[in-house]
Amino acid sequence: MTEQAEGKRVLSGMRPTGKLHLGHFHGALKNWARLQDGYECYYFVADWHALTTDYGDTGLFGNNVIDMVIDWLATGIDPARSSIFLQSALPEHAELHLLLSMTTPLSWLERVPSYKEQQNRLEGKSLDTYGFLGYPLLQAADILIYDAAFVPVGGDQAAHVELTREVARRFNHLHGAPVLTEPRALHTPVTKLPGLDGQKMSKSYNNSITLREDPGQVEKKIRTMPTDPARIRRSDPGDPAKCPVWQFHELYSDDETRQWVREGCTSAGIGCIDCKKPVIESVLAELEPIRKAAQPYVDNPGEVRDIILEGNEKARQTAGATMDRVRDAMGLSRW
């Protein structure tokens, strides 16, 4: 590890998908906010990454960036403690990506599990592009340029951190000096919250609750959530294991309420509307402070823009120092 990374710097990013939902909150943002207590955090809007799969969609940016960062701020990402910045505002990421591409074997990229998986999953899109193959290397550059000591990971991203370590090792070996810092995966507890239909929560599946959703709308969405299909009539017993509402109880309810659900559902002692009431209350209680915290930023998006601009400048200092080391190591002259 180089001297620069003796501290505990963490880096993570998110593609600008606009308003975030409860799945993002439980799966990432709560964790990001917690990490601020023990680490120096760099959180970035990964807009170039969005282009690797949605290269034809220029509507991705602009308001989407602001809307997403409002949700970061409203859920406790604190610009006084974390650098919040925009990937495309720092061309240094692209320069490091290019320089690393000179030494990264193609086979390393082809064997990243998400390469084939995503090509299969996003079948309707033409992903046989240079940019899509190279996106794990762009991600490696995102990490290495900030000397990040840790990258929070859940599941499949562990392979990306491993690739980043290999890329750094190869670069350092070729140039005979510890120029780049090998990051480590930081396995952190995250909670998976499914969508209203039990699938992964996603805006494109139309099964999400956004963090600033109107309370009446939240209530309506939960009231009309599908339940165990075997419970056609109120008198039919059900099985919580086959019901997406149960997964919400697992996250939000205490033992006593869960026991009430288990007994009431399997004996048809309670109806699904009764069962959903505590979930509605918990979700509304969770979202209320987020909505309130977001409002001043919604009213004044210029403030969000300023926070990002300031974060860009902080990030530029660190990225610039790394690029000086990289260019020196490669013998690139500075003109």
Ligand code: SF4
């Ligand atoms: S009672 Fe609750 S757990 Fe059982 S099917 Fe209805 S909503 Fe689902």
